[in-house]
Amino acid sequence: MIRVDNLVKHYGEFEALKGISFEIQDGEILGFLGANGAGKSTTLKVMTGFLAPTAGNVEVDGMNVVDHSLEIREQIGYLPEANPLYTEMKVFDYLEFTARIRGLEGKAWTQALGRVIERCDLTEVVHRPIAECSKGYRQRVGLAAAMIHDPKILILDEPVSGLDPNQIVEIRELIKDLGREKMVVMSSHILQEIAATVDRIVIIDHGTIVADGTTDKLMSSFQGRTQLTLEVTHATEETVQALSSQVEGVDVKDTVANGETFTLSLEYDRDVDPREAIFNYAKASGWAILEMSPFRVQLEDVFRGLTAEGGPDRA
Amino acid sequence: MRNIRTIYTKELMGYFKSPMAYIFLVSFVLLNGYFFSNTFFLINQSDMRALFNIVPLVYLFFCPVVTMGLIARENNIGTAELIATLPIKDHEFVLGKYLAAVTLIAAGLAFTLVHFFSLLAVGSNIDIGANLGGYVGLLLVGAFYASIGTFASSTTDNQVIAFIVGALGVLVFYLLDKLLMFVPSTIAAAVQYLAVDYHLSNISRGVIDTRNLIYFGSMIWLFLALSVRTVEIRKWR
Secondary structure: OEEEEEEEEEEOOEEEEEEEEEEEOOOOEEEEEOOOOOOHHHHHHHHHOOOOOOEEEEEEOOEEOOOOHHHHHHHEEEEOOOOOOOOOOEHHHHHHHHHHHOOOOHHHHHHHHHHHHHHOOOHHHOOOEHHHOOHHHHHHHHHHHHOOOOOOEEEEEOOOOOOOHHHHHHHHHHHHHHHOOOEEEEEEOOHHHHHHHOOEEEEEEOOEEEEEEEHHHHHHHOOOEEEEEEEEEOOOHHHHHHHHHHOOOOEEEEEEEEOOEEEEEEEEEOOOOOHHHHHHHHHHHOOEEEEEEEEOOOHHHHHHHHHHHHOOOOO | OHHHHHHHHHHHHHHHHOHHHHHHHHHHHHHHHHHHHHHHHHHOOOOOHHHHHHHHHHHHHHHHHHHOHHHHHHHHHOHHHHHHOOOOOHHHHHHHHHHHHHHHHHHHHHHOHHHHHHHHHHOOOOOHHHHHHHHHHHHHHHHHHHHHHHHHHHOOOOHHHHHHHHHHHHHHHHHHHHHHHHOOHHHHHHHHHHOHHHHHHHHHOOOOOHHHHHHHHHHHHHHHHHHHHHHHHHHHO
């Protein structure tokens, strides 16, 4: 179990983390979500022992990260954000080096190398210099190195950023698979990535936690309005303008006219469904409906709602 | 110990898998050979003092070159973050890297032994003790300069800066002996003790005194300890 307790980190004057607290249970896949510069990487870096906290505490299985750094490092596999690698080395040499540093020798060493090469599907590139590997392979090399000692805890900072959709699916499956036996903490600034992979999401913004819960819980706790796109033809300016007064609870946010065709953006509260009323009004006004498509509140909106007041991008 | 060996092996392989080691060795040997044989036949004596004078000068440039990338490169490409999160102590990391650099310098020095052997074959009246002492001295100076370079490399993520800082540091210790005349007599002895030349010239005479060994040992220890501290401090930025 990892317990983050009132963690504060300053970089000079800049307060990157302003006292965040949360816990991660064994066997849980936790997604760490936030805009660029929100403090995700900083939190992960403190958890791995790369950075020391300014104040507060991180405990892994009851051990403090500052006092028991070496013991904790042995239990953690870490994939840093930019996935730094010794690009001049061959994939195999690099994994061999990591395995040795991790104290694997003899049979355990051979087995570990075989296991990660197979699991991360690296057989094809194993004798190639890392510099010549594609981004997807590099990411897998980084992941393989992070899990070579079969750690209890995997910390992955933006593990799928910059990959193509196929590679994203592959890595996501791999992470899910790993999450069955290990604690996995992954960060991302892209929501779908996280939502598709993790059990629980922590949203961080400006160095504070703004939400913490399962995907479903986060969505239901956020009361947004439903948006509806309506495209009609054979309509007139007057009838379109009268829509919001004729149908109760509907606001017209935007109207784009193109001759007789109008594209309207409508908004209404989540707990009402005025679609039938809209249809009836359209029929009465002689419109032909070309499109009517509602957007349910998505996790994306939850994220935006919670972090939008962020001001300038602090990448 | 095992971690030091792993880092050492990786670093040494890194030198030899890139052009670095070959360019270094070839130019080091050529440069020293040229300056040595240039005066050797003029003086027409069976001694190697010319070599022992020129190598410290060549070191001024070559030692910082060998060490500039050791830690600065890791800081630059971000692998320092990986290393810091692996179960390896900072001093093991620094020591493994440092020893690899010293090995490369020692290899360069070993190639110049060819002059010694040709001297043995053709010369007469050779003071073997002084010559071997000279080599021990050169090795110690190389190791000392490499520790300065390692420290310079640990302070930055830019290899060019690491080189310049390292070369300046090395130059200071090289020049101290030559600046003695400008120094007040009260501190002259202390300054002289800090100068590399003073200890090297003692050893080159074939006298290996503990005073000289303590000097090199403590200087190397000092700069490596500073490097370890610098690597540590990065965590507390």
